[in-house]
Amino acid sequence: MNPVRKSFSNDSLFPFDLVFKDTKSPERELPDHLHDRYELVYVYRGKGTMFIDQKFYDMGQGDLFLIPGNSIHRAFPDPNDPVTSTAVFFAPSLIAHDNLDDSYHGARCFELARKRKQYKIETSSPFQTATEQVLEEIRLELELTRTGYRQAIFHHLQLWLLLINRLATPALADDLEDARIGPQWMKESLGYIAAHPHEDLSLSALAQQASVTGAHFSRVFKQLTGMNVTDYVNAKRIVQAKELLLETDDGIGLVAEKCGFESLPHFHRIFKKITGLTPGAYKRGKSPAHPSH
Template sequence: MTHIRKSFSEDTVFPFHFVYRDTKSPQAELPDHLHDRCELVYVYSGKGTFFINRTFYDMGAGDLFVIPGNTIHRATPDADHPVTSTAVFFASGFAQTSSLGDSYSGLHIFDLARKRKHYKVDLTEPLRGKIENMLSEINAELESKAAGYRHAIRLQLQSLMLSLNRLVLSAEPAAAADVQIGPQWMKEILHYIDSHHAEPGVSLSALAQKVSVTPAHFSRVFKQLTGMNVTDYVNAKRIVLAKELLLGTSESIDTIAGRCGFESLPYFHRVFKALSGITPGTFRRVGLAPYSPSPPI
Protein backbone atom coordinates (compact mmCIF):
# COMPACT_ATOMS: atom_id res chain seq x y z
CA MET A 1 0.00 0.00 0.00
CA THR A 2 1.20 3.51 -0.83
CA HIS A 3 1.59 5.61 2.29
CA ILE A 4 -0.39 8.82 1.89
CA ARG A 5 -0.17 10.01 5.50
CA LYS A 6 1.81 13.13 6.36
CA SER A 7 3.61 12.69 9.65
CA PHE A 8 4.20 15.33 12.32
CA SER A 9 6.25 15.31 15.47
CA GLU A 10 4.34 13.79 18.36
CA ASP A 11 4.40 16.99 20.43
CA THR A 12 1.14 16.96 22.37
CA VAL A 13 2.07 20.16 24.23
CA PHE A 14 2.68 22.24 21.10
CA PRO A 15 0.86 20.51 18.20
CA PHE A 16 1.78 23.13 15.61
CA HIS A 17 3.76 22.96 12.35
CA PHE A 18 4.57 25.85 10.04
CA VAL A 19 6.05 25.99 6.51
CA TYR A 20 6.67 29.64 5.63
CA ARG A 21 6.79 31.05 2.09
CA ASP A 22 7.85 27.76 0.52
CA THR A 23 8.17 27.42 -3.26
CA LYS A 24 7.64 23.99 -4.74
CA SER A 25 7.81 22.57 -8.23
CA PRO A 26 5.41 19.75 -9.20
CA GLN A 27 8.24 17.25 -8.65
CA ALA A 28 8.94 18.54 -5.12
CA GLU A 29 5.33 18.48 -3.93
CA LEU A 30 4.80 15.99 -1.13
CA PRO A 31 3.05 12.74 -2.12
CA ASP A 32 1.20 12.63 1.22
CA HIS A 33 -2.51 13.39 0.99
CA LEU A 34 -4.00 12.79 4.42
CA HIS A 35 -3.31 13.82 8.02
CA ASP A 36 -5.14 14.50 11.27
CA ARG A 37 -4.18 18.19 11.56
CA CYS A 38 -6.22 21.20 10.52
CA GLU A 39 -4.41 22.98 7.67
CA LEU A 40 -4.43 26.48 6.21
CA VAL A 41 -2.66 27.21 2.92
CA TYR A 42 -2.14 30.82 1.82
CA VAL A 43 -0.78 31.49 -1.68
CA TYR A 44 1.54 34.47 -2.34
CA SER A 45 2.32 33.90 -6.00
CA GLY A 46 2.35 31.36 -8.80
CA LYS A 47 -0.32 29.18 -10.33
CA GLY A 48 -1.52 25.61 -10.03
CA THR A 49 -4.41 23.39 -9.04
CA PHE A 50 -5.46 22.07 -5.65
CA PHE A 51 -7.40 18.82 -5.37
CA ILE A 52 -9.30 18.72 -2.06
CA ASN A 53 -11.70 15.90 -1.12
CA ARG A 54 -13.44 15.61 -4.51
CA THR A 55 -12.94 19.01 -6.14
CA PHE A 56 -10.23 20.70 -8.19
CA TYR A 57 -9.54 24.40 -7.48
CA ASP A 58 -7.38 26.96 -9.24
CA MET A 59 -4.51 28.27 -7.12
CA GLY A 60 -3.33 31.87 -7.44
CA ALA A 61 -1.99 34.84 -5.49
CA GLY A 62 -4.19 35.76 -2.53
CA ASP A 63 -5.99 32.42 -2.36
CA LEU A 64 -6.62 30.73 0.98
CA PHE A 65 -7.49 27.06 1.38
CA VAL A 66 -9.04 25.62 4.54
CA ILE A 67 -8.45 21.88 4.89
CA PRO A 68 -10.05 20.06 7.85
CA GLY A 69 -8.21 17.11 9.35
CA ASN A 70 -8.53 13.80 7.53
CA THR A 71 -9.35 15.40 4.18
CA ILE A 72 -7.69 14.02 1.05
CA HIS A 73 -5.80 16.74 -0.81
CA ARG A 74 -2.99 17.37 -3.25
CA ALA A 75 -1.43 20.56 -4.59
CA THR A 76 -0.07 20.59 -8.14
CA PRO A 77 1.97 23.74 -8.89
CA ASP A 78 2.35 24.96 -12.46
CA ALA A 79 5.71 23.92 -13.88
CA ASP A 80 6.41 27.38 -15.32
CA HIS A 81 4.87 29.39 -12.46
CA PRO A 82 5.53 27.41 -9.24
CA VAL A 83 3.44 28.32 -6.23
CA THR A 84 4.93 30.09 -3.22
CA SER A 85 2.75 29.54 -0.17
CA THR A 86 2.63 29.23 3.60
CA ALA A 87 1.09 26.14 5.18
CA VAL A 88 -0.10 26.08 8.80
CA PHE A 89 -0.83 22.74 10.49
CA PHE A 90 -2.28 22.43 13.99
CA ALA A 91 -4.30 20.11 16.20
CA SER A 92 -7.92 21.17 16.49
CA GLY A 93 -7.72 21.87 20.24
CA PHE A 94 -4.74 24.20 19.79
CA ALA A 95 -6.86 26.91 18.09
CA GLN A 96 -9.88 26.62 20.36
CA THR A 97 -10.66 29.24 22.97
CA SER A 98 -12.40 28.74 26.28
CA SER A 99 -16.12 29.46 26.34
CA LEU A 100 -16.99 33.03 27.32
CA GLY A 101 -20.74 32.59 27.31
CA ASP A 102 -21.33 32.72 23.57
CA SER A 103 -21.48 30.14 20.80
CA TYR A 104 -18.27 31.18 19.05
CA SER A 105 -16.04 28.34 17.86
CA GLY A 106 -12.46 28.89 16.77
CA LEU A 107 -12.86 26.10 14.22
CA HIS A 108 -16.09 27.38 12.65
CA ILE A 109 -14.52 27.91 9.24
CA PHE A 110 -13.22 24.31 9.22
CA ASP A 111 -16.61 22.94 10.28
CA LEU A 112 -18.26 24.98 7.53
CA ALA A 113 -15.80 23.78 4.90
CA ARG A 114 -16.40 20.15 5.85
CA LYS A 115 -20.19 20.62 5.84
CA ARG A 116 -20.29 22.40 2.48
CA LYS A 117 -17.46 20.39 0.95
CA HIS A 118 -16.00 23.69 -0.23
CA TYR A 119 -12.47 24.56 0.85
CA LYS A 120 -11.44 27.78 -0.90
CA VAL A 121 -12.06 31.11 0.86
CA ASP A 122 -12.55 34.37 -1.03
CA LEU A 123 -10.55 37.02 0.82
CA THR A 124 -10.92 40.78 0.69
CA GLU A 125 -7.80 42.75 -0.20
CA PRO A 126 -7.40 44.20 3.32
CA LEU A 127 -7.76 40.74 4.85
CA ARG A 128 -5.07 39.35 2.54
CA GLY A 129 -2.64 41.94 3.87
CA LYS A 130 -3.67 41.21 7.45
CA ILE A 131 -3.18 37.46 6.98
CA GLU A 132 0.25 37.98 5.42
CA ASN A 133 1.28 40.12 8.40
CA MET A 134 0.00 37.52 10.90
CA LEU A 135 1.88 34.72 9.14
CA SER A 136 5.03 36.85 9.13
CA GLU A 137 4.67 37.45 12.89
CA ILE A 138 4.22 33.72 13.56
CA ASN A 139 7.37 33.01 11.55
CA ALA A 140 9.29 35.66 13.49
CA GLU A 141 8.24 34.07 16.79
CA LEU A 142 9.33 30.63 15.60
CA GLU A 143 12.71 31.98 14.50
CA SER A 144 13.41 34.02 17.63
CA LYS A 145 12.10 31.49 20.16
CA ALA A 146 11.90 34.31 22.70
CA ALA A 147 10.39 33.63 26.13
CA GLY A 148 6.73 32.69 25.72
CA TYR A 149 6.96 32.25 21.93
CA ARG A 150 4.65 29.23 21.98
CA HIS A 151 1.99 31.22 23.80
CA ALA A 152 2.46 34.08 21.33
CA ILE A 153 2.00 31.74 18.38
CA ARG A 154 -1.15 30.24 19.86
CA LEU A 155 -2.60 33.73 20.42
CA GLN A 156 -1.69 34.79 16.88
CA LEU A 157 -3.28 31.65 15.46
CA GLN A 158 -6.45 32.28 17.44
CA SER A 159 -6.49 35.87 16.16
CA LEU A 160 -6.06 34.61 12.60
CA MET A 161 -8.93 32.17 13.05
CA LEU A 162 -11.10 34.94 14.52
CA SER A 163 -10.57 37.09 11.41
CA LEU A 164 -11.42 34.20 9.09
CA ASN A 165 -14.45 33.15 11.12
CA ARG A 166 -15.80 36.70 11.12
CA LEU A 167 -15.43 36.76 7.34
CA VAL A 168 -17.53 33.64 6.78
CA LEU A 169 -20.01 34.55 9.52
CA SER A 170 -20.68 37.99 8.04
CA ALA A 171 -21.62 36.79 4.55
CA GLU A 172 -22.51 33.74 2.53
CA PRO A 173 -19.45 33.27 0.33
CA ALA A 174 -20.16 32.28 -3.25
CA ALA A 175 -18.81 28.82 -3.98
CA ALA A 176 -16.15 28.86 -6.66
CA ALA A 177 -16.80 26.66 -9.64
CA ASP A 178 -15.20 23.25 -9.73
CA VAL A 179 -12.30 23.57 -12.17
CA GLN A 180 -12.58 21.10 -15.03
CA ILE A 181 -9.43 19.00 -14.79
CA GLY A 182 -9.28 15.86 -16.92
CA PRO A 183 -12.29 14.14 -18.51
CA GLN A 184 -15.85 14.76 -17.31
CA TRP A 185 -16.15 11.18 -16.06
CA MET A 186 -13.37 11.90 -13.55
CA LYS A 187 -15.46 14.57 -11.84
CA GLU A 188 -18.50 12.28 -11.85
CA ILE A 189 -16.62 9.33 -10.38
CA LEU A 190 -15.08 11.44 -7.58
CA HIS A 191 -18.57 12.52 -6.53
CA TYR A 192 -19.77 8.91 -6.79
CA ILE A 193 -16.95 7.62 -4.57
CA ASP A 194 -17.64 10.40 -2.08
CA SER A 195 -21.21 9.10 -1.67
CA HIS A 196 -20.64 5.35 -1.98
CA HIS A 197 -17.14 4.60 -0.63
CA ALA A 198 -18.50 2.61 2.34
CA GLU A 199 -20.43 0.24 0.10
CA PRO A 200 -19.02 -3.14 -0.96
CA GLY A 201 -17.88 -3.56 -4.53
CA VAL A 202 -16.31 -0.09 -5.00
CA SER A 203 -13.38 -1.43 -7.01
CA LEU A 204 -11.31 -0.35 -9.99
CA SER A 205 -13.14 -2.65 -12.39
CA ALA A 206 -16.60 -1.64 -11.13
CA LEU A 207 -15.81 2.08 -11.28
CA ALA A 208 -14.27 1.82 -14.74
CA GLN A 209 -17.33 -0.05 -15.97
CA LYS A 210 -19.58 2.64 -14.52
CA VAL A 211 -18.01 5.34 -16.68
CA SER A 212 -17.43 3.05 -19.70
CA VAL A 213 -13.63 3.17 -19.88
CA THR A 214 -11.07 0.40 -19.59
CA PRO A 215 -9.64 -0.32 -16.12
CA ALA A 216 -6.13 0.46 -17.38
CA HIS A 217 -7.15 3.88 -18.71
CA PHE A 218 -9.21 4.62 -15.60
CA SER A 219 -6.31 3.73 -13.32
CA ARG A 220 -3.81 5.83 -15.28
CA VAL A 221 -5.98 8.98 -15.36
CA PHE A 222 -7.07 8.62 -11.73
CA LYS A 223 -3.48 8.31 -10.48
CA GLN A 224 -2.30 11.20 -12.66
CA LEU A 225 -4.94 13.60 -11.33
CA THR A 226 -5.26 12.62 -7.67
CA GLY A 227 -1.77 11.26 -7.03
CA MET A 228 -3.24 8.04 -5.61
CA ASN A 229 -4.40 4.74 -6.99
CA VAL A 230 -8.08 3.85 -6.72
CA THR A 231 -7.71 1.38 -3.84
CA ASP A 232 -5.73 3.82 -1.69
CA TYR A 233 -8.18 6.63 -2.41
CA VAL A 234 -11.25 4.56 -1.48
CA ASN A 235 -9.51 3.22 1.62
CA ALA A 236 -8.57 6.75 2.68
CA LYS A 237 -12.22 7.80 2.40
CA ARG A 238 -13.23 4.76 4.45
CA ILE A 239 -10.67 5.51 7.16
CA VAL A 240 -11.94 9.09 7.43
CA LEU A 241 -15.43 7.70 8.06
CA ALA A 242 -14.02 5.16 10.53
CA LYS A 243 -12.35 7.94 12.54
CA GLU A 244 -15.64 9.84 12.74
CA LEU A 245 -17.43 6.72 13.99
CA LEU A 246 -14.66 5.84 16.46
CA LEU A 247 -14.95 9.25 18.13
CA GLY A 248 -18.65 9.85 17.60
CA THR A 249 -20.16 6.48 18.53
CA SER A 250 -19.66 3.69 21.05
CA GLU A 251 -19.89 0.99 18.37
CA SER A 252 -17.33 -1.80 18.45
CA ILE A 253 -14.33 -1.61 16.16
CA ASP A 254 -15.56 -4.74 14.37
CA THR A 255 -18.92 -3.08 13.65
CA ILE A 256 -17.25 0.11 12.45
CA ALA A 257 -15.00 -1.83 10.09
CA GLY A 258 -18.06 -3.41 8.47
CA ARG A 259 -19.92 -0.09 8.24
CA CYS A 260 -16.96 1.42 6.43
CA GLY A 261 -16.84 -1.28 3.77
CA PHE A 262 -13.98 -3.45 5.04
CA GLU A 263 -14.63 -7.15 4.61
CA SER A 264 -12.30 -8.27 7.41
CA LEU A 265 -11.16 -6.82 10.71
CA PRO A 266 -7.43 -7.63 10.18
CA TYR A 267 -7.45 -5.77 6.85
CA PHE A 268 -9.19 -2.79 8.49
CA HIS A 269 -6.53 -2.70 11.22
CA ARG A 270 -3.74 -2.90 8.64
CA VAL A 271 -5.15 -0.08 6.47
CA PHE A 272 -5.99 2.10 9.48
CA LYS A 273 -2.47 1.86 10.89
CA ALA A 274 -0.88 2.49 7.49
CA LEU A 275 -2.87 5.70 7.01
CA SER A 276 -2.96 6.92 10.62
CA GLY A 277 0.20 5.54 12.19
CA ILE A 278 -1.76 4.06 15.11
CA THR A 279 -4.38 1.35 15.61
CA PRO A 280 -8.14 2.11 15.73
CA GLY A 281 -8.23 1.42 19.47
CA THR A 282 -5.37 3.81 20.18
CA PHE A 283 -6.94 6.46 17.97
CA ARG A 284 -10.19 6.22 19.91
CA ARG A 285 -8.40 6.53 23.28
CA VAL A 286 -6.19 9.44 22.19
CA GLY A 287 -8.99 11.22 20.34
CA LEU A 288 -11.27 11.19 23.35
CA ALA A 289 -8.55 12.49 25.68
CA PRO A 290 -8.84 16.20 26.55
CA TYR A 291 -6.36 18.65 25.02
CA SER A 292 -3.77 20.01 27.46
CA PRO A 293 -2.58 23.56 26.73
CA SER A 294 1.07 24.48 26.85
CA PRO A 295 2.63 24.85 30.29
CA PRO A 296 4.42 28.12 31.11
CA ILE A 297 7.75 28.58 29.36
Protein backbone atom coordinates in the same frame (compact mmCIF):
# COMPACT_ATOMS: atom_id res chain seq x y z
CA MET B 1 1.04 5.65 -4.14
CA ASN B 2 -0.24 5.43 -0.58
CA PRO B 3 -1.28 8.55 1.32
CA VAL B 4 1.40 9.31 3.91
CA ARG B 5 1.04 10.72 7.40
CA LYS B 6 2.79 14.04 7.77
CA SER B 7 5.03 14.34 10.83
CA PHE B 8 5.03 17.39 13.11
CA SER B 9 7.08 18.81 15.95
CA ASN B 10 6.86 16.95 19.26
CA ASP B 11 5.75 19.90 21.42
CA SER B 12 2.62 18.34 22.94
CA LEU B 13 1.92 21.51 24.94
CA PHE B 14 1.92 23.67 21.82
CA PRO B 15 0.83 21.59 18.79
CA PHE B 16 1.59 24.19 16.13
CA ASP B 17 3.79 24.13 13.02
CA LEU B 18 4.61 26.64 10.31
CA VAL B 19 6.07 26.14 6.83
CA PHE B 20 6.80 29.71 5.76
CA LYS B 21 6.93 30.97 2.17
CA ASP B 22 7.90 27.63 0.69
CA THR B 23 8.24 27.22 -3.07
CA LYS B 24 7.98 23.62 -4.18
CA SER B 25 8.53 22.01 -7.52
CA PRO B 26 6.25 19.11 -8.49
CA GLU B 27 9.09 16.74 -7.51
CA ARG B 28 9.38 18.20 -3.98
CA GLU B 29 5.68 18.41 -3.20
CA LEU B 30 4.53 16.04 -0.47
CA PRO B 31 2.43 13.22 -1.95
CA ASP B 32 -1.18 12.59 -1.00
CA HIS B 33 -1.31 12.77 2.76
CA LEU B 34 -3.52 12.68 5.82
CA HIS B 35 -3.16 14.17 9.28
CA ASP B 36 -5.40 15.01 12.22
CA ARG B 37 -4.48 18.70 12.36
CA TYR B 38 -6.24 21.70 10.92
CA GLU B 39 -4.26 23.16 8.02
CA LEU B 40 -4.37 26.59 6.41
CA VAL B 41 -2.53 27.24 3.14
CA TYR B 42 -2.10 30.81 1.91
CA VAL B 43 -0.75 31.41 -1.62
CA TYR B 44 1.58 34.37 -2.26
CA ARG B 45 2.24 33.77 -5.95
CA GLY B 46 2.52 31.10 -8.62
CA LYS B 47 0.08 28.63 -10.08
CA GLY B 48 -1.00 25.07 -9.47
CA THR B 49 -3.85 22.76 -8.58
CA MET B 50 -4.99 21.72 -5.10
CA PHE B 51 -6.82 18.44 -4.52
CA ILE B 52 -8.78 18.28 -1.24
CA ASP B 53 -11.15 15.50 -0.25
CA GLN B 54 -12.86 14.97 -3.59
CA LYS B 55 -12.49 18.30 -5.37
CA PHE B 56 -9.89 20.10 -7.46
CA TYR B 57 -9.12 23.81 -7.22
CA ASP B 58 -6.93 26.22 -9.12
CA MET B 59 -4.23 27.83 -6.95
CA GLY B 60 -3.28 31.46 -7.43
CA GLN B 61 -2.18 34.60 -5.64
CA GLY B 62 -4.26 35.40 -2.58
CA ASP B 63 -6.05 32.05 -2.43
CA LEU B 64 -6.65 30.54 0.99
CA PHE B 65 -7.29 26.83 1.52
CA LEU B 66 -8.95 25.45 4.65
CA ILE B 67 -8.13 21.78 5.17
CA PRO B 68 -9.89 20.01 8.05
CA GLY B 69 -8.19 17.08 9.73
CA ASN B 70 -8.38 13.66 8.05
CA SER B 71 -8.86 15.09 4.57
CA ILE B 72 -6.86 13.57 1.72
CA HIS B 73 -5.09 16.43 0.01
CA ARG B 74 -2.21 17.28 -2.26
CA ALA B 75 -0.87 20.30 -4.14
CA PHE B 76 0.28 20.08 -7.75
CA PRO B 77 2.54 23.08 -8.44
CA ASP B 78 2.85 24.39 -11.98
CA PRO B 79 6.30 23.28 -13.24
CA ASN B 80 6.92 26.64 -14.92
CA ASP B 81 5.43 28.92 -12.26
CA PRO B 82 5.37 26.94 -8.97
CA VAL B 83 3.33 28.13 -6.04
CA THR B 84 4.95 29.92 -3.11
CA SER B 85 2.80 29.46 -0.02
CA THR B 86 2.75 29.37 3.76
CA ALA B 87 1.14 26.43 5.53
CA VAL B 88 -0.02 26.57 9.15
CA PHE B 89 -0.80 23.35 11.05
CA PHE B 90 -2.35 23.14 14.50
CA ALA B 91 -4.17 20.56 16.59
CA PRO B 92 -7.84 21.13 17.46
CA SER B 93 -6.85 21.08 21.13
CA LEU B 94 -4.93 24.34 20.69
CA ILE B 95 -8.14 26.31 20.23
CA ALA B 96 -10.52 24.00 22.09
CA HIS B 97 -11.32 26.58 24.78
CA ASP B 98 -11.16 29.81 22.84
CA ASN B 99 -14.87 30.62 22.76
CA LEU B 100 -15.72 33.46 25.11
CA ASP B 101 -18.78 33.99 22.95
CA ASP B 102 -21.10 30.97 22.62
CA SER B 103 -21.90 31.96 19.04
CA TYR B 104 -18.26 31.87 17.90
CA HIS B 105 -15.51 29.29 17.68
CA GLY B 106 -12.23 29.54 15.81
CA ALA B 107 -12.74 26.17 14.11
CA ARG B 108 -16.09 27.16 12.64
CA CYS B 109 -14.55 27.94 9.25
CA PHE B 110 -13.20 24.36 9.03
CA GLU B 111 -16.55 22.88 10.04
CA LEU B 112 -18.27 25.04 7.43
CA ALA B 113 -15.77 24.02 4.77
CA ARG B 114 -16.25 20.32 5.53
CA LYS B 115 -20.04 20.62 5.64
CA ARG B 116 -20.21 22.43 2.32
CA LYS B 117 -17.28 20.50 0.85
CA GLN B 118 -15.80 23.81 -0.22
CA TYR B 119 -12.21 24.33 0.87
CA LYS B 120 -11.05 27.38 -1.09
CA ILE B 121 -11.60 31.06 -0.37
CA GLU B 122 -10.63 33.81 -2.80
CA THR B 123 -9.57 36.77 -0.69
CA SER B 124 -9.53 40.58 -0.97
CA SER B 125 -6.44 42.81 -0.95
CA PRO B 126 -7.05 44.02 2.65
CA PHE B 127 -7.35 40.42 3.84
CA GLN B 128 -4.16 39.45 2.01
CA THR B 129 -2.27 42.32 3.62
CA ALA B 130 -3.54 41.38 7.08
CA THR B 131 -2.76 37.71 6.50
CA GLU B 132 0.79 38.37 5.37
CA GLN B 133 1.38 40.57 8.42
CA VAL B 134 0.06 37.90 10.79
CA LEU B 135 2.17 35.18 9.20
CA GLU B 136 5.29 37.35 9.33
CA GLU B 137 4.67 38.01 13.05
CA ILE B 138 4.29 34.29 13.69
CA ARG B 139 7.50 33.58 11.80
CA LEU B 140 9.40 36.13 13.88
CA GLU B 141 8.07 34.72 17.16
CA LEU B 142 9.14 31.22 16.16
CA GLU B 143 12.56 32.46 15.07
CA LEU B 144 13.33 34.62 18.13
CA THR B 145 11.61 32.44 20.78
CA ARG B 146 11.37 35.37 23.18
CA THR B 147 9.58 35.07 26.51
CA GLY B 148 5.93 34.33 25.87
CA TYR B 149 6.42 33.51 22.19
CA ARG B 150 3.91 30.65 22.31
CA GLN B 151 1.31 32.97 23.80
CA ALA B 152 2.06 35.56 21.11
CA ILE B 153 1.69 32.97 18.34
CA PHE B 154 -1.57 31.81 19.86
CA HIS B 155 -2.96 35.35 19.81
CA HIS B 156 -1.80 35.93 16.22
CA LEU B 157 -3.47 32.66 15.21
CA GLN B 158 -6.67 33.66 16.99
CA LEU B 159 -6.72 36.99 15.18
CA TRP B 160 -6.19 35.32 11.81
CA LEU B 161 -8.92 32.76 12.50
CA LEU B 162 -11.30 35.57 13.43
CA LEU B 163 -10.61 37.29 10.10
CA ILE B 164 -11.04 33.98 8.25
CA ASN B 165 -14.32 33.18 9.99
CA ARG B 166 -15.74 36.60 9.20
CA LEU B 167 -14.73 36.10 5.57
CA ALA B 168 -15.71 32.44 5.33
CA THR B 169 -19.41 32.66 6.13
CA PRO B 170 -20.42 34.41 2.89
CA ALA B 171 -17.47 33.18 0.82
CA LEU B 172 -18.10 29.49 1.40
CA ALA B 173 -21.75 29.91 0.48
CA ASP B 174 -20.75 30.03 -3.19
CA ASP B 175 -19.39 27.13 -5.18
CA LEU B 176 -15.83 28.13 -6.03
CA GLU B 177 -14.89 24.81 -7.59
CA ASP B 178 -13.26 25.21 -10.97
CA ALA B 179 -15.39 23.14 -13.32
CA ARG B 180 -12.59 23.07 -15.86
CA ILE B 181 -10.51 20.70 -13.74
CA GLY B 182 -11.31 17.12 -14.66
CA PRO B 183 -14.25 15.55 -16.50
CA GLN B 184 -17.71 15.52 -14.93
CA TRP B 185 -17.75 11.74 -14.65
CA MET B 186 -14.65 11.93 -12.46
CA LYS B 187 -16.28 14.44 -10.11
CA GLU B 188 -19.33 12.18 -9.90
CA SER B 189 -17.13 9.16 -9.19
CA LEU B 190 -15.30 10.95 -6.37
CA GLY B 191 -18.64 11.96 -4.89
CA TYR B 192 -19.93 8.39 -5.13
CA ILE B 193 -16.82 7.01 -3.37
CA ALA B 194 -17.28 9.48 -0.51
CA ALA B 195 -20.99 8.73 -0.11
CA HIS B 196 -20.92 4.93 -0.54
CA PRO B 197 -17.79 3.51 1.15
CA HIS B 198 -19.53 0.18 1.77
CA GLU B 199 -20.34 -0.44 -1.91
CA ASP B 200 -18.22 -2.18 -4.55
CA LEU B 201 -15.62 0.49 -5.34
CA SER B 202 -13.31 -1.58 -7.47
CA LEU B 203 -11.79 -0.06 -10.59
CA SER B 204 -14.02 -2.14 -12.84
CA ALA B 205 -17.21 -1.18 -10.97
CA LEU B 206 -16.38 2.53 -10.94
CA ALA B 207 -15.36 2.52 -14.60
CA GLN B 208 -18.58 0.77 -15.58
CA GLN B 209 -20.62 3.30 -13.62
CA ALA B 210 -18.76 6.15 -15.36
CA SER B 211 -19.21 4.51 -18.79
CA VAL B 212 -15.49 4.58 -19.57
CA THR B 213 -12.91 1.83 -19.87
CA GLY B 214 -11.01 0.69 -16.81
CA ALA B 215 -7.71 1.77 -18.33
CA HIS B 216 -9.02 5.26 -19.10
CA PHE B 217 -10.59 5.63 -15.65
CA SER B 218 -7.36 4.54 -13.97
CA ARG B 219 -5.20 6.88 -16.06
CA VAL B 220 -7.35 9.98 -15.50
CA PHE B 221 -7.83 9.18 -11.80
CA LYS B 222 -4.08 8.89 -11.21
CA GLN B 223 -3.37 12.01 -13.25
CA LEU B 224 -5.84 14.14 -11.28
CA THR B 225 -5.48 12.78 -7.73
CA GLY B 226 -1.93 11.41 -7.75
CA MET B 227 -3.21 8.10 -6.33
CA ASN B 228 -4.43 4.85 -7.76
CA VAL B 229 -8.07 3.90 -7.19
CA THR B 230 -7.43 1.25 -4.53
CA ASP B 231 -5.25 3.47 -2.36
CA TYR B 232 -7.70 6.36 -2.59
CA VAL B 233 -10.70 4.18 -1.71
CA ASN B 234 -8.84 2.66 1.24
CA ALA B 235 -7.89 6.11 2.53
CA LYS B 236 -11.48 7.37 2.29
CA ARG B 237 -12.75 4.28 4.07
CA ILE B 238 -10.21 4.75 6.87
CA VAL B 239 -11.29 8.37 7.31
CA GLN B 240 -14.88 7.20 7.84
CA ALA B 241 -13.71 4.35 10.09
CA LYS B 242 -11.84 6.81 12.33
CA GLU B 243 -15.00 8.87 12.72
CA LEU B 244 -17.11 5.82 13.55
CA LEU B 245 -14.58 4.49 16.07
CA LEU B 246 -14.53 7.78 17.97
CA GLU B 247 -18.14 8.91 17.60
CA THR B 248 -20.15 5.67 17.93
CA ASP B 249 -20.26 2.59 20.14
CA ASP B 250 -19.95 0.28 17.12
CA GLY B 251 -17.56 -2.60 17.54
CA ILE B 252 -14.49 -2.85 15.33
CA GLY B 253 -16.03 -5.63 13.23
CA LEU B 254 -19.16 -3.58 12.53
CA VAL B 255 -17.08 -0.52 11.65
CA ALA B 256 -15.06 -2.61 9.20
CA GLU B 257 -18.29 -3.87 7.60
CA LYS B 258 -19.85 -0.39 7.36
CA CYS B 259 -16.71 0.94 5.71
CA GLY B 260 -16.63 -1.75 3.04
CA PHE B 261 -13.67 -3.87 4.14
CA GLU B 262 -13.86 -7.46 3.01
CA SER B 263 -12.54 -8.90 6.30
CA LEU B 264 -11.44 -7.85 9.77
CA PRO B 265 -7.76 -8.73 9.14
CA HIS B 266 -7.83 -6.63 5.96
CA PHE B 267 -9.32 -3.72 7.90
CA HIS B 268 -6.65 -4.03 10.62
CA ARG B 269 -3.85 -4.14 8.04
CA ILE B 270 -5.02 -1.09 6.06
CA PHE B 271 -5.88 0.91 9.20
CA LYS B 272 -2.44 0.29 10.70
CA LYS B 273 -0.73 1.09 7.38
CA ILE B 274 -2.44 4.47 7.03
CA THR B 275 -2.69 5.64 10.65
CA GLY B 276 0.17 3.81 12.38
CA LEU B 277 -2.30 2.43 14.94
CA THR B 278 -4.56 -0.58 15.24
CA PRO B 279 -8.30 0.25 15.26
CA GLY B 280 -8.49 -0.75 18.91
CA ALA B 281 -5.58 1.49 19.92
CA TYR B 282 -7.05 4.39 17.97
CA LYS B 283 -10.43 3.98 19.68
CA ARG B 284 -8.67 3.98 23.07
CA GLY B 285 -6.83 7.15 22.13
CA LYS B 286 -3.31 5.77 22.16
CA SER B 287 -0.51 7.24 20.03
CA PRO B 288 2.29 5.34 18.28
CA ALA B 289 5.72 5.62 19.87
CA HIS B 290 7.38 6.45 16.56
CA PRO B 291 5.02 7.96 13.98
CA SER B 292 6.04 7.13 10.44
CA HIS B 293 6.42 9.87 7.84
